[in-house]
Structures are given as structure tokens and as C-alpha cells.
Amino acid sequence: MKVVVGSRNPAKYEAVQGAIRELEMEAETISLEVESGVRKQPMTEQETIEGALHRARGALKEIDDADFAIGLEGGVVLGSTPFSEVMVCNWGALVSKDGMEYIAGGARIPLPDAFKEEILAGKELGDIMDEYCQRKDIRKHEGALGIFTDGAVSRMEMFQHVSKLLIGQWRYNEKKQA
Numbered sequence: 001m002k003v004v005v006g007s008r009n010p011a012k013y014e015a016v017q018g019a020i021r022e023l024e025m026e027a028e029t030i031s032l033e034v035e036s037g038v039r040k041q042p043m044t045e046q047e048t049i050e051g052a053l054h055r056a057r058g059a060l061k062e063i064d065d066a067d068f069a070i071g072l073e074g075g076v077v078l079g080s081t082p083f084s085e086v087m088v089c090n091w092g093a094l095v096s097k098d099g100m101e102y103i104a105g106g107a108r109i110p111l112p113d114a115f116k117e118e119i120l121a122g123k124e125l126g127d128i129m130d131e132y133c134q135r136k137d138i139r140k141h142e143g144a145l146g147i148f149t150d151g152a153v154s155r156m157e158m159f160q161h162v163s164k165l166l167i168g169q170w171r172y173n174e175k176k177q178a
Contacts, residue, residue: 001027004062004069006034006055010140012072015159019167022160030066034058036073041124045089048075049103052093060095068096070166072159074143076111076119084110086119088144090158094166100173104165106158107145 005016013031020027037054038047055071063069072092079085090106111125118128126139133147143155 001025002063002066003027003029004059004066005029005031006059006069006071007031008033011143011154011156012159015072015156016070016163018156018160019163023164023167023171025167027067030063032059032062034062034071036071038073041119041122042073042075043078043119044075045077045091045105048073048089048091049093051075052091052103053095053101056093056095056101060097066097068094068170070094070163072162074125074139074155076125077108078116078119081110085113086111086116088125090145090155090162092159092162092166094170096170100170102166102169102173104162104169106162107153109145109148111144111148 005013008031017029020029034055036051038051042048042051051073052071055073056069059069060066070092075089077087077089087108087110089108092104094102115128125144129138129144130136145158146154
């Protein structure tokens with residue numbers, strides 16, 4: 001089996017690899033840089049889903065003999081809850097070689113309200129997090145999720161769960177069609 005991940009971000013690639021290991025699958029996993037086709041900082045659930053779908057579709061087109069591709073995308077949602085004016089959202093998509101498409105959502109947690117202005121000004125959450133934490137490449141490691149859960153859940157762990165939801169849907173459909 002061959003699986004393609006539509007990103008070179010280590011947190012996303014390791015998430016898919018971890019899901020494959022947990023599900024006891026044997027697969028060659030390939031990581032490719034694929035454009036999301038949406039803004040660098042998706043601002044709605046729908047835009048985040050579209051970014052994940054674009055990444056999965058684009059990755060699958062690049063590798064002819066892939067069984068499926070996974071795209072993972074993080075975004076933000078404004079005015080989400082009474083608790084916060086801005087929340088992080090996460091989505092994944094799996095596109096199989098036979099054209100079937102699956103989506104699954106990940107964690108949504110509030111972000112500091114102070115982030116809203118910078119996000120509305122067009123700044124990416126990853127850059128805001130780097131400044132906030134005074135570290136580089138938070139998005140490639142624990143992500144905002146890991147920071148604001150005090151390490152209880154990292155970005156990779158959350159995307160691993162999303163990847164398992166995606167692969168599980170694909171496996172269910174494969175069995176159903178057999």
C-alpha cells in the first residue's frame with residue numbers, strides 16, 4: 001500500500017504515519033509539498049475543509065500508484081463561542097485512487113481574544129504563535145493546540161486522530177464494497 005501526505009510539515013506527516021502504525025497497516029508513506037488552494041490562514045470551517053481536500057487531491061495526482069492521499073489543514077473561526085472571539089479548527093481529507101473522498105474534523109479550542117486583530121489583518125496563526133511563545137516553528141511541533149493545552153494534546157496527536165478517522169472511513173467503505 002502507498003499513502004501520500006499533502007504536506008511536508010513534520011507534525012502532519014508524523015500524524016499520518018502514527019495513524020497507520022496504530023491501525024496496524026503496512027504502507028509506504030510519502031510526503032509532498034502541495035498547495036492548499038486557500039488563504040495561508042483559512043478563516044472558516046469550510047475554507048479549512050477545502051484546504052484539506054485540495055492538499056489530498058493534489059498529492060494523489062502526483063503519485064500514480066498511490067492507494068490514497070491525506071490532506072490536513074488548520075484554520076481559525078471567528079466569533080465562534082461565548083468563550084472566545086477566535087478559535088482554532090482542524091480538518092482532514094482522504095481521497096482514494098477510486099475517487100472517493102472523506103473528511104473528518106479535529107479539535108476546536110479558544111484562542112486568546114488578542115489574536116483576533118492580527119488574524120483579521122492577515123497574519124497566520126503560526127506566525128502569531130511564534131511571537132507569542134518567542135520560539136520558531138510552533139506549527140511544525142506542538143502547535144497552538146499543544147501550547148494552550150499545556151502539552152496535553154499536541155498538533156500531531158490531534159491530526160493523528162483525524163487521520164485515523166479518515167482511514168477508518170476508507171477501510172469501512174472498502175469492506176462494504178468487497
